[in-house]
């Protein structure tokens with residue numbers, strides 16, 4: 616059984632899909648890519664990849680998202696036949712989920728500057744001993760992240776859950792198994808050419824949604840991880856992580872299918888594995904997202 620078939624089996628979809636042969640379809644038929652928004656003044660703020668830079672990718676990614684043989688999952692057909700996605704509508708300049716950056720010269724600005732200069736050992740120590748937000752009081756341990764530190768792929772989730780808090784590793788349990796199978800479908804494995812981390816390094820009590828202030832304190836740590844890994848592509852898992860990283864309040868359904876950017880690195884948004892475990896119909900869309908991420912990764916490699 617090939618990788619694609621294995622992946623679809625994991626997703627609970629019996630019939631294998633075959634990406635349509637590339638025919639050089641016109642770019643306007645392509646559903647996915649975003650036009651470039653205006654440049655954001657904050658160097659840390661994300662922006663969609665400039666249209667010119669991705670124009671060549673657009674035509675080919677169209678065919679990746681298309682499926683010639685679909686069975687058993689009605690929503691797959693709906694997804695494929697849906698009209699082209701519009702560029703992700705940006706939220707307010709400073710979305711409610713992520714506060715504005717620190718004032719220059721403030722203690723927080725100094726902290727962020729210090730984090731931005733850390734190497735791996737220093738960053739690990741900083742996370743392990745971090746008390747920058749109230750989550751330090753309820754965690755069992757911090758969850759730094761796991762994987763290949765020179766990986767070409769980086770996966771970013773929301774925050775540790777109960778099992779992750781206990782084991783100190785992101786994405787364990789059933790959601791972790793699904794994630795591992797998703798990685799396998801891409802020819803990846805935990806610890807091999809992929810680094811996995813969360814936006815928050817400590818578990819919110821009761822798995823509640825993270826607070827904006829917690830994200831503001833923790834994001835510099837993730838930002839430094841990304842800067843050290845230097846992945847070709849970031850796959851963001853779930854609404855919260857996507858909105859936090861991209862600084863937007865746009866729903867995940869509209870963030871999917873578009874290549875965004877964080878710190879100049881392409882970002883593809885898909886659903887969180889825990890959500891996919893509950894929602895069979897969106898697993899097909901997750902496969903489309905991973906195909907898009909693979910395409911972006913391969914293109915980035917070709918340009919390197």
Ligand code: SF4
Nearest residue numbers: 745748816817832833
């Ligand atoms: S969630 Fe992040 S900022 Fe808050 S204590 Fe944990 S490591 Fe520090």
